Amino acid sequence: MSAQAKHIVGLYRxxxxxxxxxxxxxxxxxxxxEHFENRMPPPRSVLxxxxxxxxxxxxxxxxxxxAVTGIDSSPELIQIAQRNIPGACWTVSDMRGLELDAKFSGILAWNSMFHLTPDEQRRMFPVFERHACPAAVLMFTSGAYHGCAIGEFQGEALYHASLAxxxxxxxxxxxxxEVIERFVQDDHSGQHVIWLARFLASATDRPASNRPPADHPI
Structure with a gap:
């Protein structure tokens, strides 16, 4: 694991x-x-x-x-959320290996999963699956290409990675x-790639082909 990736939680703390x-x-x-919430089945619960x-x-x-359940590895950030937005459930938890006793109609990982190493990102997809109710919508951001990039925040190295x-x-x-839309270099996400997908309740409903859909530049 990259040394910078190991320290990402401490940086945000x-x-x-x-x-x-x-x-x-x-x-x-x-x-x-709006794209995300308009596609969520009822009841509108978001992880x-x-x-x-x-x-x-x-x-x-x-x-x-x-109904929002927010999780973050930084107790300090969760404390800010609890203080400022009391109308949600804010919990300290590491996304890696997350196991909540609940399923959600919407799962969001906006500008968060890309702080994980490639192998850790691969292990997030079972996390998404076990927390998705039938027809749930998943939205996350990624980079445009496979690789790692090191940014900077408050004078410290800030790790990012993406799969292909x-x-x-x-x-x-x-x-x-099943991928609904994939948009690249979006101005509303800091030029990241946005993935919007729907959970299919049974294996028989899954797409027969793994061919990726065409990209939709903004």
């Missing part, structure tokens, strides 16, 4: 308030959250994986009437998800 202040409350992602401080995404979903598009598509299909 040390700089939780700075991150929350920088993230702010401006909802640049509204267009994608926000890597929820951070809850702002602005968690707050938006709560205000839209969704074909592998994401294969993993989704293997775990019962």
């Amino acid at each position: 040390r700089h939780a308030q700075a991150w929350a202040d920088l993230r702010g409350t401006v909802l640049l992602e509204r267009v994608w959250l 926000d994986i890597g929820c951070g401080s809850g702002d602005p995404i968690g707050r938006y979903l709560v205000n839209q009437g969704c 598009s074909d592998e994401y598509h294969l993993l989704l299909s293997r775990h019962g998800f």
Whole structure:
């Protein structure tokens, strides 16, 4: 594992308030959250994986009437979410190997899973599968290509990684998800790739082909 990847949780713990202040409350992602929530089956329950401080995404979903469960590895960020957005369930938990006794109609991993190593990302797809109710919608962001990149936050190295598009598509299909849309270099997500997929309740409903859909540039 990359040394920078091992320290990602500690970085967000040390700089939780700075991150929350920088993230702010401006909802640049509204267009994608509307895509997400409009496709959710009732009841509108959302698992926000890597929820951070809850702002602005968690707050938006709560205000839209969704029952939100947010998990994050940083107790400091969860404390901020609990203080500022009491209308949701905010829990300290590591997304890797997450096992909640609940299923959700929407699963969101917005700008969070890409802090995991490639192998850890592969192990997230069983997590998505076991928390998805029939017809649940999954939305997550990734990079455009396979590889790792090291950014910077508060003077510390900030790890990012991505699998190849074909592998994401294969993993989704293997775990019962059908890709609805894939958008690349989206201005509303910091030029990341957005994946929107639906969970198929039975293996017989799964797509026969693992061929990825055409990309949709914004």
